[in-house]
Amino acid sequence: MSAIKNILLIGQNGQVTTYLQRALSGDEALKNLQLLVAGRDILDLSDVASIEPALEGISPDLIINPAAYTAVDLAEQEADAAFTINRDAVAVIAAYCAKSNTPLIHFSTDYVFAGDASEPYLESDETAPNGVYGQSKLEGENAILASAAPAIILRTAWVYSNHGKNFYKTMLSLAASRDQLSVVGDQVGAPTYAGSIADATKQLVALIVEQGGINEGQSGIYNFTCQGQTSWAEFAKAIFVENEITNITVNSIRTEEYPTPAKRPAFSVLDGEKLKQTFDISLPHWGTALAHCAAEIKVG
Numbered sequence: 001m002s003a004i005k006n007i008l009l010i011g012q013n014g015q016v017t018t019y020l021q022r023a024l025s026g027d028e029a030l031k032n033l034q035l036l037v038a039g040r041d042i043l044d045l046s047d048v049a050s051i052e053p054a055l056e057g058i059s060p061d062l063i064i065n066p067a068a069y070t071a072v073d074l075a076e077q078e079a080d081a082a083f084t085i086n087r088d089a090v091a092v093i094a095a096y097c098a099k100s101n102t103p104l105i106h107f108s109t110d111y112v113f114a115g116d117a118s119e120p121y122l123e124s125d126e127t128a129p130n131g132v133y134g135q136s137k138l139e140g141e142n143a144i145l146a147s148a149a150p151a152i153i154l155r156t157a158w159v160y161s162n163h164g165k166n167f168y169k170t171m172l173s174l175a176a177s178r179d180q181l182s183v184v185g186d187q188v189g190a191p192t193y194a195g196s197i198a199d200a201t202k203q204l205v206a207l208i209v210e211q212g213g214i215n216e217g218q219s220g221i222y223n224f225t226c227q228g229q230t231s232w233a234e235f236a237k238a239i240f241v242e243n244e245i246t247n248i249t250v251n252s253i254r255t256e257e258y259p260t261p262a263k264r265p266a267f268s269v270l271d272g273e274k275l276k277q278t279f280d281i282s283l284p285h286w287g288t289a290l291a292h293c294a295a296e297i298k299v300g
């Protein structure tokens with residue numbers, strides 16, 4: 001292991017990338033590190049052949065990859081694009097990390113699971129994605145594990161924030177023009193604020209920097225969501241409460257009443273114990289994180 005001096009963060013305008021960039025550049029303990037935020041002009045994950053030479057040129061000491069093809073429904077039509085970015089590009093990054101012993105933090109998803117469980121999923125539970133997006137992310141995970149790169153894979157879920165396209169912002173914008181909303185009430189998960197992801201990732205980065213890399217036994221998959229669980233309908237109600245919006249009624253509907261091209265897991269709560277036990281890191285309860293997100297917009 002050697003001193004970590006420069007970090008490559010892949011992706012520029014995504015939710016997690018945006019909050020992570022803010023968190024890492026504002027941190028006193030990490031202020032001596034160089035952070036390169038690579039947009040598509042520097043690293044285009046759809047151009048797989050260009051990735052290794054680009055990484056050789058940058059020569060990062062730590063790579064963080066929240067970039068992904070994330071259009072869950074469109075992926076059903078654009079499978080090639082999803083697999084290129086979520087599997088093939090990730091395999092090249094992992095091979096580079098294995099060869100150069102560069103630590104990698106990579107983000108994955110609860111959509112690797114079928115969603116027919118009734119207890120929170122453990123990292124070791126059987127995967128069975130419902131659609132192309134989940135399958136492509138799972139194959140990205142498998143490519144990293146097969147490469148034997150020093151790598152931490154963070155499975156997150158239901159990501160929202162004040163930035164980009166997400167359920168939180170959609171609810172707020174619909175509330176401006178509607179007094180009734182129908183929202184799916186039979187899918188259960190853990191809404192996870194991108195700000196909470198960034199804070200917890202920053203703690204992980206600080207640990208990796210302090211250790212000079214990822215220690216033996218730390219590589220692998222970790223669940224990485226806010227704590228607790230709720231449905232989309234209950235989450236919508238909580239968003240309105242936090243934002244003091246009272247003139248809207250949320251009607252809870254069944255998944256069959258809101259058909260989507262890609263099937264979603266009915267239950268995708270992830271158990272966060274492994275993250276806590278290994279790194280002493282945990283994300284806040286989803287309700288606490290939601291209050292932070294709502295406060296952020298009021299302040300900003």
Ligand SMILES: NC(=O)c1ccc[n+]([C@@H]2O[C@H](COP(=O)([O-])OP(=O)(O)OC[C@H]3O[C@@H](n4cnc5c(N)ncnc54)[C@H](OP(=O)(O)O)[C@@H]3O)[C@@H](O)[C@H]2O)c1
Binds near residue numbers: 040044046157158160
């Ligand atoms: N959103 C969710 O609800 C959710 C749930 C579970 C897991 N996750 C996972 O969490 C991670 C972060 O998600 P997010 O919500 O932050 O995603 P997001 O807001 O959709 O952002 C996706 C990022 O990927 C980048 N990207 C896409 N195609 C690229 C390409 N060809 N080359 C380079 N960069 C490319 C985008 O680049 P630009 O900046 O150029 O647009 C953007 O920065 C992803 O790995 C995702 O699979 C997300």
